[in-house]
Amino acid sequence: MKKAVCLIFALAAVTLFSHSVSAASGGSSSSAGVAGQFYEDQMKQSGADDLPDSLSQETKKILDDLGVEGTDWNSIASISPQNYFQKILGVFSGQMKSPFKTLCGIIAVILLCALLNGMKLSFGDRPMSGVIGLVGTLCICTIVVAPIVSCIHDAADVLTAASGFLLACIPVLTGIMIAAGQPASAGSYHILMLAAGNTVSILSSHFFIPLLNIFLALSVVSAVSPGIHMNGLCAALNKIIKWIMGLCMTLFTSLITMHSVVASSLDNTSSKAAKFVVSSFVPVVGNALGEALQTVTGCVKLLKSGVSAFGLLAGMFIFLPVIAECFLWILTLNLCSGIGQIFDLDEISSLLKASADVVSTMLAILLCSMMILIISTVVMLIIGGVK
Helix, strand or coil: CHHHHHHHHHHHHHHHHHHHHHHHHHCHHHHHHHHHHHHHHHHHHHCHHHHHHHCCHHHHHHHHHHCCCCCCHHHHHCCCHHHHHHHHHHHHHHCCHHHHHHHHHHHHHHHHHHHHHHHHHHHCCCCHHHHHHHHHHHHHHHHHHHHHHHHHHHHHHHHHHHHHHHHHHHHHHHHHHHHCCCHHHHHHHHHHHHHHHHHHHHHHHHHHHHHHHHHHHHHHHHHHCCCCCCHHHHHHHHHHHHHHHHHHHHHHHHHHHHHHHHHHHHHHHHHHHHHHHHHHHCCCCHHHHHHHHHHHHHHHHHHHHHHHHHHHHHHHHHHHHHHHHHHHHHHHHHHHHHHHHHCCCHHHHHHHHHHHHHHHHHHHHHHHHHHHHHHHHHHHHHHHCCC
């Protein structure tokens, strides 16, 4: 009976691995073809093929220009540094239109106010100084406030889109990690990232937009009405928001790192135990089955690395356009504020500086949200194991 069982296992092993042996003897191209076919099959079964559908058209176009075709690791690995940085520069240059238009309008108002101040000094009309500053500040408000409010809504839309993409990636990556023999890591990743995605979505629609709009309104009131001293309050709000975001990012990153370290140790122990059981208790072909188990696990982890790399790349380019817009707005407003100080226009300079602080706060929120997404995925890749 034992000989019969051993013979059956031997025949089954020959049948199962005959194609793999012939592929190995046939050359590396055949092995690559089999691996590529297995990768494509697993990608379709895991739902990774549908991930690009959860992206916006703008992000899809950026990835298409880079040559990234879905979650295929070959297209991701083929990205050259030149194309990568050229696309980033293209995103920044594409966001320059509105800030440059606003820059020209602000400089025109500043020069007009400086000219009127010069005429006022020449004619000795001292009471007109406050009126000129107030009128100039109101003109700047009509130029600056509307684009900044639009930028705030764009940032909220990006946060919502990023959280939606994250929630679409979670079940795909969780299933791949379970198939790769990492159930503990998959469980911790699923819980933590699901909480992060829902939290970002809720905060962006119910907290970030009202807070930044209120912050901008207080800044405008403080600049238009010098008798109402709100500069200290606006500066305090700016610091509080940045400190809270930094603290939340630190706590979340430390939490997911701690969970990943513990879960990774448990998964590695379980994987080695499974290989030991297969190799020890299956007669004759146990070692071959153990190696086959490791090979399949490695292919699934390759799929995991490809999907994770696509998620990192897509997540970065989801945030990049609005981050570029915020950066250009900060540069424009600070430059105009410096020009206003040259001509001794304190009200205009104060308004522009306060508006730059609002955009700076919004940029800090975007960067913290993007880093939470990137760092958490990288931690799962490194500690969870991609080998």
